[in-house]
Amino acid sequence: MPQSTTEAMPNAQAFTEAERLAVYRAIHERRDMRHFCGGHVAPEVLLRLLQAAHHAPSVGFMQPWRFIRITQAALRQPLHDLVEQERILTAQALGQRQEEFMRLKVQGILDAAELLVVALADGREQHVFGRRTMPQMDLASASCAIQNLWLAARAEGLGMGWVSIFDPAALGQLLGLPLGAEVIALLCLGPVQEFYHEPMLQRERWAQRAPLASLVFDDQWNTPSALFSNGLKDADA
Template identity: 45%
Template structure:
C-alpha cells in the first residue's frame, strides 16, 4: 500500500499502542488497589466512552457513578443472590470450579459505573433503528468498549459484573422506566493486568483461533488466505518503564 493511499494510518508507535490496549485489556475482578480514582481520570475515560458511535447519533447512554458504600453493598447483595442461582447450572467439577471463581469487584474497586441505555432518546423514529430496534443497546455496548480501552490506556482496571438482575439495578439506582441498565462496571487502579484472561487461566475456557471464525461470502465457507497472511498476534508496543 502506498503512503498516499494509507495517509490516514497512525504511526507505527501509535498503532502498536492501540493494539496493545486491545490485547492487554482484562476483565478485572481481584487485583484492585485501595487507591482512589481521580475525577480527571474518570472523566477522561467517560468522555472516551461518550465518543462511541451510536445509531442515528442518538447517544443513548448515561453513566451513573456509584461511590456510596450503602448502594454498592446493596448491589453486592443482588450479585450474591444471582451468583448462587447461576451456580446451580453446573454440577461436579464444573460446579466446584465455578464456586472458586472471583466474579466481581463491587466493594474492592475505587468506584462503580452503571452504563444505561435511554430507549426513548432521539424520539420515536431514530435514524437507522427502524428495522433493528435493539441498535440502541448495541450502541451502548460500543460505549462500554470505548470506556474499557481508555481505562486500560490509563492503567485503570475494569470488571463487568453481568451476574445482576436488571430489575434490582433499576430499583437501586432509581432508573426511569424507559432507561435500562446495560453494564455494571467496577473501576480502579490495579496491582496487575494478568497476561491472560482469568477464565482462560482458570481452565474455564480457551480462546478460539480467529482463523476458524472467518467465513467468506456465506456461512461455512472458510476464508482462504496464503500462509504468509495467517492470523498473527496483535502487535505490541514496548512495556513502559516501572
C-alpha cells in the same frame, strides 16, 4: 510485479508507528479485571475516560448510554448482594460446572476505586434510524461506549471489569431508573496490582479463545477465508 497503488503510496491518514502500536497494545492487553487494590481514580482521569466512552459510535447518533457513578459507600453493599444472589442462581443453572463456577471471582464491587452503572436510556423507541429491523442496536451502541472506556482505562493503567450477573429490574429499582430505562452493566474501575497475562477465564481453564480462522468466512457461512491460506497468521495462534 509492480506494487499496487495502496502499497506504493503511504497512507496520509494513518497514525505514526508508535501511535498504532499503542492502540493495538491497549486492545490486546485489555483485561476483564476482578481483582482490585482500592486506591482512587483522579477526577480528571475519570472525566477523560467518560469522554472516551461518550465519543463511541451510536446507531442514528442516538447516544443511548447513561452512566451512574456510585459515590455512596452504603450503596455498594446492596449492589454486591444483588450480584451474589444471581451468582448462586447462575451456578445452579450450570449443573455439572456449579462448583467450578463458584470458585471463580466474578466481581470487584467492594474493592474497586470507582463503580459505574451503565444503563440504556428511556424513550429509546423514538429512535428508528438504524433500528427499525434491528432494535438491539441500542445495546450494541452502548457496548461500544463501554469498550472505549475499557481501552482508555487500560491506557491510563487502570483495571476495569464488566459485571453482568444481576437482576436488571431489581438493580434499576434500587437506583431509581425511570420506566423504559435498562441497566446493562456494573463497571468496576480502579488501580490493580497487575493485569492478568491472559484472560482470567482462560487462565482458570473455564474457556479458551477460539482461533480467529474459525470465525472468519468468505462470502458464505462456514466458507473458510482465503486470508488464512495466504501466509497470514492469527496473532493469537
